[in-house]
Amino acid sequence: MGALCHPAPGVMSEIKLETRALSRQFGALKAVQGINFKLETGARHALIGPNGAGKTTFVNLLTGVLTPTAGSVRLAGRDITANAQADRVKLGIARTFQINRLFRGLSVLENVCISVAERVGAAGSMFYPAGRRTDIIEESMRLLQKLKLADVARHRISELPYGRQRLVELAIAIGLKPQVLLLDEPAAGVPSAENHIILDAIEGLPTDIAVLIIEHDMDVVFRFAKRVTVMVNGAVFAEGTPREIESNPQVRDVYLGQGGGPSAAHG
Amino acid sequence: MTGAAIPAKPNADAVQLGHPAALALARRHHFRWWEALPWLAAIGFYFAFPDYLAFGSGLLITILFALSLDLALGYAGIITLGHAAFFGAGAYTVGMLAYYGIWSEPITGLLLAGLAAAIIGLLSGLVLLRTTGLTLLMLTLCTMALLQETANMARAYTGGFDGLPDLTIDPVFGIFEFNPLYSNTQYLFSLAVLLTCFLFVRTLIYSPFGQSLTGIRENLLRMHAIGAPVRRRLIICYTISAATAGIAGGLWAQTNAFVNLSALDLDRAATVLIVLILGGYGRLYGAFIGAVAYLALEHFLARVYPTAWQLGLGLLLVLIALFARNGIIGLGETLWARYATRHRAS
Numbered sequence: 001m002g003a004l005c006h007p008a009p010g011v012m013s014e015i016k017l018e019t020r021a022l023s024r025q026f027g028a029l030k031a032v033q034g035i036n037f038k039l040e041t042g043a044r045h046a047l048i049g050p051n052g053a054g055k056t057t058f059v060n061l062l063t064g065v066l067t068p069t070a071g072s073v074r075l076a077g078r079d080i081t082a083n084a085q086a087d088r089v090k091l092g093i094a095r096t097f098q099i100n101r102l103f104r105g106l107s108v109l110e111n112v113c114i115s116v117a118e119r120v121g122a123a124g125s126m127f128y129p130a131g132r133r134t135d136i137i138e139e140s141m142r143l144l145q146k147l148k149l150a151d152v153a154r155h156r157i158s159e160l161p162y163g164r165q166r167l168v169e170l171a172i173a174i175g176l177k178p179q180v181l182l183l184d185e186p187a188a189g190v191p192s193a194e195n196h197i198i199l200d201a202i203e204g205l206p207t208d209i210a211v212l213i214i215e216h217d218m219d220v221v222f223r224f225a226k227r228v229t230v231m232v233n234g235a236v237f238a239e240g241t242p243r244e245i246e247s248n249p250q251v252r253d254v255y256l257g258q259g260g261g262p263s264a265a266h267g
Numbered sequence: 268m269t270g271a272a273i274p275a276k277p278n279a280d281a282v283q284l285g286h287p288a289a290l291a292l293a294r295r296h297h298f299r300w301w302e303a304l305p306w307l308a309a310i311g312f313y314f315a316f317p318d319y320l321a322f323g324s325g326l327l328i329t330i331l332f333a334l335s336l337d338l339a340l341g342y343a344g345i346i347t348l349g350h351a352a353f354f355g356a357g358a359y360t361v362g363m364l365a366y367y368g369i370w371s372e373p374i375t376g377l378l379l380a381g382l383a384a385a386i387i388g389l390l391s392g393l394v395l396l397r398t399t400g401l402t403l404l405m406l407t408l409c410t411m412a413l414l415q416e417t418a419n420m421a422r423a424y425t426g427g428f429d430g431l432p433d434l435t436i437d438p439v440f441g442i443f444e445f446n447p448l449y450s451n452t453q454y455l456f457s458l459a460v461l462l463t464c465f466l467f468v469r470t471l472i473y474s475p476f477g478q479s480l481t482g483i484r485e486n487l488l489r490m491h492a493i494g495a496p497v498r499r500r501l502i503i504c505y506t507i508s509a510a511t512a513g514i515a516g517g518l519w520a521q522t523n524a525f526v527n528l529s530a531l532d533l534d535r536a537a538t539v540l541i542v543l544i545l546g547g548y549g550r551l552y553g554a555f556i557g558a559v560a561y562l563a564l565e566h567f568l569a570r571v572y573p574t575a576w577q578l579g580l581g582l583l584l585v586l587i588a589l590f591a592r593n594g595i596i597g598l599g600e601t602l603w604a605r606y607a608t609r610h611r612a613s
Contacts, residue, residue: 085492085494086491086495086496090494094493095492097489101489102485103482104485109288109289109292118493118495119494123476123479125474126476127470127474128474130296130477131293131295133475137284138284141284141288154291175493176493
């Protein structure tokens with residue numbers, strides 16, 4: 001399993017997602033200003049920054065929930081600034097939410113099936129039972145097995161502990177088979193004892209997906225990310241490897257220093 | 268039961284589908300034995316109470332109307348208080364066509380009623396379904412009020428406040444006389460229409476489309492985030508729901524042989540909502556249980572306390588809203604689950 005998917009040496013990694021001078025203003029507030037950002041195939045990139053830095057606005061601009069006041073978003077070289085959210089999902093951008101957005105009254109399996117059915121284009125069909133699409137159910141079950149959720153597949157979301165609900169949040173996004181996956185604080189609200197199940201799941205993601213993770217928890221960032229971008233006041237403040245960011249005195253000042261050191265700065 | 272018989276093969280696919288959750292999902296649309304009960308009861312009613320068949324037709328029409336509301340409100344979560352708009356549109360379509368002698372064949376008449384209601388559903392849905400919550404509720408109410416006032420003012424065509432009396436409807440298949448004197452024909456005709464519409468709605472809600480409607484009800488934002496064309500799905504659902512309500516309205520006009528403004532009344536819209544809440548929304552059979560329970564309650568309470576029977580109904584609704592949010596069916600489900608766990612424990 002582990003031997004698969006290593007990008008062949010010498011093959012240039014392709015830029016999957018790119019923003020050019022991306023900006024968004026709310027009235028007088030410049031929530032995001034002039035962000036140039038690149039995410040390559042297989043990237044494991046973390047976006048950090050103090051509260052109100054504009055991280056969530058940035059994600060909303062990437063997914064098409066918000067339209068930028070200036071600048072552009074490109075997916076695999078194609079300008080998708082004008083594409084609506086649903087289009088961008090079809091083109092391969094998926095996200096998870098900081099606060100769970102699940103189909104709470106439905107079973108875990110159904111949650112994933114709805115996502116898979118949407119991806120394979122079955123969700124508009126009216127005249128045959130969903131149960132007949134065993135391909136969709138199989139794929140969803142396999143995904144649940146991979147995320148170690150198979151034992152609760154039949155349970156309603158509301159019957160699950162929060163940590164495992166976060167896994168379902170992730171499963172719905174993976175069911176869309178994205179090329180670019182945006183994770184908005186995947187471990188938020190999870191008790192630290194259950195943290196590892198989220199981290200294991202993220203580390204088990206297919207290596208060809210470009211992953212951008214917004215996170216407050218520095219343990220998660222430094223374990224997961226190969227590159228880190230620091231956002232402050234709507235702009236990119238610094239970018240580099242986790243080691244560079246950790247040792248950057250200015251970053252320590254504005255952000256990491258708050259808790260006395262990176263590993264102590266739990267969000 | 269047959270699931271246990273599938274041997275555990277090394278084949279990965281067989282293992283996936285052998286999982287109880289996967290099996291349950293793959294078989295959810297299968298007919299259960301108890302689903303025959305309402306229809307057997309309806310046929311039993313025909314033989315047991317030949318003098319009450321007109322009442323029976325009314326009950327079947329209420330079920331059909333509640334079923335149409337369940338599709339929009341129970342499955343897609345479209346909050347509406349104006350569903351009588353479509354009931355009335357269907358009723359006036361049948362009524363005007365028959366009154367002016369343009370068209371009085373019953374089956375195609377119902378199709379036209381459904382079509383007219385669907386058009387109004389589509390046009391209003393295009394505007395309404397941009398909104399949610401209270402705004403949506405008010406706008407559905409406004410649509411209905413506008414239609415009612417239109418029907419009131421277009422006296423020359425609709426008969427205004429007096430409505431259109433003495434509609435003549437052709438015999439069914441050209442053979443069976445269709446008027447209030449032949450309530451047996453009307454009852455069986457209504458039952459056939461209800462069964463047809465029910466099978467259609469049932470197919471729809473178990474389809475992938477129905478599953479995605481449930482997704483929209485459960486979490487609108489998430490459906491957007493997985494790339495679902497949410498508004499288009501809602502509009503399609505609303506249009507189908509409107510068409511079904513229109514057929515119920517058309518049937519009401521045909522069986523009563525008249526149509527008047529009460530078809531478009533807030534009272535009618537509220538009653539069907541109460542029926543659905545009483546029975547349990549989003550549950551397919553909630554419409555059946557709710558309609559029977561409502562009419563039984565009306566009958567019983569009116570006998571006990573004729574002047575203020577609605578007070579009893581109101582109290583019951585408060586209790587349902589407080590303690591049994593999923594209606595009678597939901598209450599049954601809870602009790603059954605409790606019984607099942609206790610049974611398993613002992």
